[in-house]
Amino acid sequence: MTELPTFEDVAEAAARINPHIHKTRIVGSGMLNRYLGAEMMFLCENQQRGGSFKTRGALNSVIARFDRGEISSEHGILTYSAGNHAQALALAASQMRIPLTVLMPTDAAHVKVEMTKSYGVTVEYYDPQTDDREEIAQAMAAERNLSIIPPFNDREIIAGQGTAVRELLMEVGRVDAIVLPVGGGGLIGGSSLVSKVFSPEAQIWGVEPEGGDDARQSLEKGEIVTIDNPDTVCDGVRTRRIGDLTFGLMQKNVTGITTVPDSDVFTCMKLVADRLKLIAEPTGVLGMAGAMKLIADGTLPRGSRIGVILSGGNVDMDTFASCITQADDAVEQMQRYGR
Amino acid sequence: MTELPTFEDVAEAAARINPHIHKTRIVGSGMLNRYLGAEMMFLCENQQRGGSFKTRGALNSVIARFDRGEISSEHGILTYSAGNHAQALALAASQMRIPLTVLMPTDAAHVKVEMTKSYGVTVEYYDPQTDDREEIAQAMAAERNLSIIPPFNDREIIAGQGTAVRELLMEVGRVDAIVLPVGGGGLIGGSSLVSKVFSPEAQIWGVEPEGGDDARQSLEKGEIVTIDNPDTVCDGVRTRRIGDLTFGLMQKNVTGITTVPDSDVFTCMKLVADRLKLIAEPTGVLGMAGAMKLIADGTLPRGSRIGVILSGGNVDMDTFASCITQADDAVEQMQRYGR
Numbered sequence: 001m002t003e004l005p006t007f008e009d010v011a012e013a014a015a016r017i018n019p020h021i022h023k024t025r026i027v028g029s030g031m032l033n034r035y036l037g038a039e040m041m042f043l044c045e046n047q048q049r050g051g052s053f054k055t056r057g058a059l060n061s062v063i064a065r066f067d068r069g070e071i072s073s074e075h076g077i078l079t080y081s082a083g084n085h086a087q088a089l090a091l092a093a094s095q096m097r098i099p100l101t102v103l104m105p106t107d108a109a110h111v112k113v114e115m116t117k118s119y120g121v122t123v124e125y126y127d128p129q130t131d132d133r134e135e136i137a138q139a140m141a142a143e144r145n146l147s148i149i150p151p152f153n154d155r156e157i158i159a160g161q162g163t164a165v166r167e168l169l170m171e172v173g174r175v176d177a178i179v180l181p182v183g184g185g186g187l188i189g190g191s192s193l194v195s196k197v198f199s200p201e202a203q204i205w206g207v208e209p210e211g212g213d214d215a216r217q218s219l220e221k222g223e224i225v226t227i228d229n230p231d232t233v234c235d236g237v238r239t240r241r242i243g244d245l246t247f248g249l250m251q252k253n254v255t256g257i258t259t260v261p262d263s264d265v266f267t268c269m270k271l272v273a274d275r276l277k278l279i280a281e282p283t284g285v286l287g288m289a290g291a292m293k294l295i296a297d298g299t300l301p302r303g304s305r306i307g308v309i310l311s312g313g314n315v316d317m318d319t320f321a322s323c324i325t326q327a328d329d330a331v332e333q334m335q336r337y338g339r
Numbered sequence: 340m341t342e343l344p345t346f347e348d349v350a351e352a353a354a355r356i357n358p359h360i361h362k363t364r365i366v367g368s369g370m371l372n373r374y375l376g377a378e379m380m381f382l383c384e385n386q387q388r389g390g391s392f393k394t395r396g397a398l399n400s401v402i403a404r405f406d407r408g409e410i411s412s413e414h415g416i417l418t419y420s421a422g423n424h425a426q427a428l429a430l431a432a433s434q435m436r437i438p439l440t441v442l443m444p445t446d447a448a449h450v451k452v453e454m455t456k457s458y459g460v461t462v463e464y465y466d467p468q469t470d471d472r473e474e475i476a477q478a479m480a481a482e483r484n485l486s487i488i489p490p491f492n493d494r495e496i497i498a499g500q501g502t503a504v505r506e507l508l509m510e511v512g513r514v515d516a517i518v519l520p521v522g523g524g525g526l527i528g529g530s531s532l533v534s535k536v537f538s539p540e541a542q543i544w545g546v547e548p549e550g551g552d553d554a555r556q557s558l559e560k561g562e563i564v565t566i567d568n569p570d571t572v573c574d575g576v577r578t579r580r581i582g583d584l585t586f587g588l589m590q591k592n593v594t595g596i597t598t599v600p601d602s603d604v605f606t607c608m609k610l611v612a613d614r615l616k617l618i619a620e621p622t623g624v625l626g627m628a629g630a631m632k633l634i635a636d637g638t639l640p641r642g643s644r645i646g647v648i649l650s651g652g653n654v655d656m657d658t659f660a661s662c663i664t665q666a667d668d669a670v671e672q673m674q675r676y677g678r
Contacts, residue, residue, distance in 0.1 A: 025364065027386075031457075046616045047366075111613070118370075270656050274450075277385045277618040277652035313616035317609050321660035 002155065004248050007193045009159035013060040014166055020059050020095065024048050024164075026171055029275035038295050038304045040288065041175070042272075043168045046280050046313030050091045051084065051115070052236075053164045053311050054151075057186055058088035059095075060160030061149050066096050071147050073097050078146040080104075080126070080133040083112030084236055084312050085151040090119035101146060103137050109235055111316045128238075129229065152184030153243025162190025168307050169198040176304040179294065181286035181311050182206035182215045182257060183237030185246025191309075192253035202307075203255040203300070207290030209234045209262060215242050216257035219250060233262045233323065236283030236312055258299075263327075264289040269320070270327035272310065281315035282323060341494065343587050346532045348498035352399040353505055359398050359434065360502075363387050365510055368614035377634050377643045379627065380514070381611075382507045385619050385652030389430045390423065390454070391575075392503045392650050393490075396525055397427035398434075399499030400488050405435050410486050412436050417485040419443075419465070419472040422451030423575055423651050424490040429458035440485060442476050448574055450655045467577075468568065491523025492582025501529025507646050508537040515643040518633065520625035520650050521545035521554045521596060522576030524585025530648075531592035541646075542639070545589065545596040546629030548573045548604070554581050555596035558589060572601045572662065575622030575651060597638075602666075603628040608659070609666035611649065620654035621662060 024044045033039050045053040065071045076099030079089050086102040093100035100121045104113060105128035117123055124140070126133050134150075141148050150157065164187070165178060178195055180188045188206045195202050208216055212230030218241075226241040242250070250257075268285035272278050287308040294300045315323075363383045372378050384392040404410045415438030418428050425441040432439035439460045443452060444467040456462055463479070465472050473489075480487050489496065503526070504517060517534055519527045527545045534541050547555055551569030557580075565580040581589070589596075607624035611617050626647040633639045654662075 044616075051616070273618050273659070274656055277383075277390070279612050279616040279618065317613055317663045317666075320612070321664050324656045325660050327656075 002245060004245060004252070005155045005158045005190070005193065007197045009155060010162035010166055010190055010193050013056070013156065013159040014163045016063050017056055017059040017160060017163060021055060022047065022049055023167065026168060027276055032271065032275055036292065036295050037302045038300065038306055040291060040306050040308055041168065041172050042276065042288070043164055043307070043309050044278065045164055046278060046284050046310045050088045051312055051314040052088065053161060053187060053309060054084040054088035055091055056163050057157035057160030058085065058092040058149070061154060061156040062089065062092040062096055062098065064156050065147065066098065071098050073099070076100060076146050077149050078103065078137060078141050079149050079151065080137045081151045083108050084314055086116045087112055087314065089149060090116050090121045093121070094119045101140070101144070103133055103140065109314065109316050109319065112314055115314070152186035153245050155245065158186050158190045158245060158249070160190065161187045162194050164309055165191035165307065166194045166198070168309070169194060172307065174199040175202050175307045177203040177205060177291070177294070177300050178307040179205045179207060179287045179291040180309055181237055181283055182208050183239045183283070185215060185242040185250055187309065187311065188254060189246040189249035192249055196253060204253055205255055205290060205294060206250065206257040207286045208237060208257055208259050209265070209286065210259045211262070212238060213257070213259045214240060215250065216259060218242060218247055219254070219257055233265055234283040234286060236281065237286065258290045258293055260286065260289040260293055264293070266323045266327035268292070270324045273324060278310065279313050279315065279320060280310050281312045284310050284312040287311065341584060343584060343591070344494045344497045344529070344532065346536045348494060349501035349505055349529055349532050352395070352495065352498040353502045355402050356395055356398040356499060356502060360394060361386065361388055362506065365507060366615055371610065371614055375631065375634050376641045377639065377645055379630060379645050379647055380507065380511050381615065381627070382503055382646070382648050383617065384503055385617060385623050385649045389427045390651055390653040391427065392500055392526060392648060393423040393427035394430055395502050396496035396499030397424065397431040397488070400493060400495040401428065401431040401435055401437065403495050404486065405437065410437050412438070415439060415485050416488050417442065417476060417480050418488050418490065419476045420490045422447050423653055425455045426451055426653065428488060429455050429460045432460070433458045440479070440483070442472055442479065448653070448655050448658070451653055454653065491525035492584050494584065497525050497529040497584060497588070499529065500526045501533050503648055504530035504646065505533045505537070507648070508533060511646065513538040514541050514646045516542040516544060516630070516633070516639050517646040518544045518546060518626045518630040519648055520576055520622055521547050522578045522622070524554060524581040524589055526648065526650065527593060528585040528588035531588055535592060542594040543592055544594055544629060544633060546625045547576060547596055547598050548625065549598045549600050551577055552596070552598045553579060554589065555598060557581060557586060558593070558596055572604055573622040573625060575620065576625065597629045597632055599625065599628040599632055603632070605662045605666035607631070609663045612663060617649065618652050618654065618659060619649050620651045623649050623651040626650065
């Protein structure tokens with residue numbers, strides 16, 4: 001295994017990318033807090049450039065490789081991704097004038113494909129049911145002389161993603177817990193490095209959809225577990241397995257992984273829309289849904305201060321409408337979750 | 340007619356209410372600007388306390404009357420409103436511990452009624468098809484010894500609403516136009532006082548739904564016109580007539596009133612959700628819809644810098660889902676509106 005990234009990598013990443021990213025807001029809802037008996041602080045990465053926190057890792061990785069001369073306008077990059085990483089790399093590559101090829105699943109959200117193409121990216125497709133995207137990517141990279149920037153299992157990607165929680169904790173100070181979505185584990189891996197330094201007593205929880213709990217299984221078993229066909233509305237975390245770096249960080253730092261049903265995701269999307277007036281994609285509210293579950297079952301005690309990342313906002317409006325229409329009444333839901 | 344409010348009234352209002360309101364963000368979309376060939380700057384009053392700019396006027400009016408000893412914990416207030424003013428007054432009254440009675444139309448949005456009640460307000464109903472709400476309010480106020488705070492035709496309400504554009508212009512400097520929704524005219528009236536001082540050359544446009552253009556008719560005719568049964572999805576501007584103060588300010592300061600169909604409102608709600616990741620209520624995007632029309636027809640020239648208020652975010656999620664589902668594809672719409 002490559003050496004694990006460190007807190008210093010995150011600090012360097014912040015210095016590298018801060019001129020290029022939005023300083024997103026931290027918001028909360030008094031009504032939600034009153035119902036839950038806890039304080040939830042949301043960092044609005046749904047309003048980050050490119051529509052998700054993934055812009056952080058992508059910029060860090062592209063700028064660092066460019067500065068080292070590994071990529072250039074002649075020597076392009078390639079990635080595979082469910083969408084937000086692709087869109088984030090597209091933004092980073094376009095800024096540094098580096099050609100980008102993206103391998104996307106045939107079932108990627110329309111808005112993500114269109115947004116990616118709008119940055120002038122070459123899009124190629126693979127079938128997520130039958131193809132191994134990493135194998136296809138490696139063959140394509142070798143053939144076309146491209147550098148692969150993977151979506152999560154990469155030192156600089158992980159460090160870049162960690163800058164979101166760094167901003168959150170620099171602003172709000174120590175917290176009792178941070179609760180984050182887990183797909184490949186880049187966000188929680190990088191975040192855990194920051195949390196251990198800025199808020200050493202804080203619990204660090206990951207959240208997966210019930211239909212795609214490979215990270216939970218991996219931590220339980222003590223080795224990386226691969227799952228077939230993740231089944232969830234959260235397209236941003238339909239990963240089949242985490243990486244060795246992100247697994248290493250999770251084993252070392254993470255308190256635990258909890259899972260939530262898609263119905264909780266719908267509820268939280270509606271609560272975020274209703275109370276915060278924000279559009280979040282399904283994956284974007286996984287942290288919130290997990291935090292509400294951990295509050296409801298008493299894992300996070302009454303009065304906890306909880307840091308949550310609204311991780312992305314890239315959702316087709318038809319999907320968004322369908323999700324909030326399926327959700328139960330938001331106020332009733334808060335009452336159900338409250339104690 | 341009572342004397343018209345002045346710029347000084349707005350400056351005083353800002354000093355009075357600033358400790359109690361959110362400093363809302365100003366956002367924009369590079370993609371939208373590229374399509375339109377203009378720069379639109381949105382002040383996010385959908386994320387204001389109480390969910391709309393109306394909190395500004397309500398706080399100004401309640402605090403000023405309280406300071407003058409006109410209202411107290413024994414001598415309560417009463418208002419009539421389509422919703423956001425009621426919710427805003429509820430917030431202001433609860434903060435100053437003053438009892439509030441609100442007369443609401445029987446067809447008010449469920450979320451607005453619930454939010455209003457959640458502040459401990461007494462809600463009474465009138466039938467907007469048959470009753471004159473002002474008559475009913477006056478009778479009720481006399482009988483119960485309450486002070487009426489009207490939704491728009493009031494010096495302190497107008498001055499308070501003007502503080503939103505004051506914040507916008509203090510941040511972004513001079514603009515070529517401000518474009519604002521017109522219901523009773525409190526927002527555009529107060530805003531015009533600020534714009535004339537901070538950005539004297541700026542055009543000041545009001546926007547009404549096609550199904551409720553009483554202000555447009557009033558300015559055209561030179562006297563206040565009353566319309567029957569405004570028919571529009573924009574429940575925040577279903578006013579039947581403007582007031583003498585707001586009419587006076589509009590006659591004096593406003594460049595013109597444009598109208599938009601509800602279908603443009605759906606489009607803009609979807610664009611705001613898609614590009615800015617924000618929930619706006621139908622009335623909340625009227626300014627944006629009007630600005631896009633004025634850009635498309637050449638009234639606002641290429642390269643214009645345009646200030647817009649996203650005036651509110653209080654919308655039932657079912658209504659929201661229905662609006663964005665009815666909207667055409669957002670990118671296609673931008674292309675249609677662009678030049």
